[in-house]
Amino acid sequence: MIDTFKKLKNISLQFGLIVNENKMKYMKCTRKETQLDKLIVDNKHIDQVRSFSYLGTIVNGNNTPEEEIRERIPKGNKAFYANKTLFKSNLVSRKSKLKLYWSVIRPIVVYGCESWVLKESVIQKLSVFVEENIKENIWAN
Helix, strand or coil, X not given: CHHHHXXXXXXXXXXXXXXXXXXXXXXXXCCCCCCCCEEEECCEEEEECCEEEECCEEEECCCCCHHXXXXXXXXXXXXXXXXXXXXXXXXXXXXXXXXXXXXXXXXXXXXCHHHCCCCHHHHXXXXXXXXXXXXXXXXXX
């Protein structure tokens, strides 16, 4: 693994890219529970992490979506409650409320869902989110 980091550094220098060794971290992708280690490359310590955020998506070592969904549901709730006055208003039609939900709230929750492998517990959490937001707030008014 140390050789890989050295190759990364050398090849990126050829293209004029500088690797920030103070921010660099690495992650092992395995389903086995491993201890977090530090690598030493050119007298620099590189920390191992269990997960990280990349383009708004949480990537973890065992490739499960539970952590991602735990992060996305509160973000969806935050977006919903930021627009709650619109959802509670009698002046806004139900059709407009549904369009708002499907175009603003739902994409926040399901961003990157194409790669999720859903378990029953995850489906249950997503169903509760949908029921709380649509049934109780949109159809009730």
